[in-house]
Amino acid sequence: MHELGIAEATLDAVRKEAARHPGARVTRVGMRIGELAGIDASALRFAFEAIVRGTDFEPLQLEIEYCLQKRKCLDCGLDFVVRDYDLQCPACHGLRSDCIGGEELDLAFVEVEEYAAS
């Protein structure tokens, strides 16, 4: 339910980035959302489309990369993806690991396109 605020923060960041590229327009924005971030991707998409409508940024495509929880095993060093809350290392079956992914709420990239010379 706070996806609207997240969408606004994203559009603000896009606005800042657009200001650094005079003579070009932002056509696509990429986000990374972790499964532990507490963000609903479809609600975010809905909110983003709603606030972009009627602005100079329209049309602006939103690409969301959904990131599962990733951990590093402290026993054997393997990086593994957690499924269904199973935190056991699939290689050595160790239970000690650090979380190295899954909390993302990141603005990954923007794509900008030069305006055609008139």
Place this chain on the structure above:
Amino acid sequence: MQRVELGQKVLSENARIAAELRDRFREHGILCVNLISSPGSGKTSLLERTLERLPKTERVAVLTGDIQTENDAARLRRFGFPVKQITTGGTCHLDAKMIEHHLSDWPLENLDVLFIENVGNLVCPSSYDLGEDAKIVLLSVTEGEDKPLKYPSIFFKSELMILNKMDLLPYVPFSVEAAVENARRVHPGIEIVKVSCTTGEGLDLWLNWIEKRRRAANAQTTESVV
């Protein structure tokens, strides 16, 4: 067409203010905890039972967040400690800017512990760092033991889970064992304290937890170094 890699946090402005708040709390050796739960899990009741047990000389303050009303602040002011209501006017969580704003006229050098009671919501508050030392999640036995699996973010990020309303266990089909197991599936290291704000069960354990963390926070003050 040009692709510009950014790799920045969406909530970078919130993160910046939260980092400033954290620095200020450290500078003054303040323990700050952020209480998060669904509406009605007992955050205000836990704070009432906490404040009424603390000696009046303790340097404790509360910021309490709600969408509307001053009700919680009125409940908590009865105990004589400084309490401020943050009314968000519709926003479903507290953010760092609200905390910064409401602390602006409070002398932090007079404070050892700051309790922040977030807006009742098990989802959104987990995304916003408020500069706290620890997030604390409350789960009451009337909510169902599967909540940690359904709302993993806040259980993953909390250092302590308060399992509240233990006195109601005889009346609800709730398995404490399953709730604990679910919380630890999401967050193996989470500490758990079982509490009843009605009978007082477990409140000593909770107060001990706060006292332990208060000592740690007060000891790491950067004031004494300067």
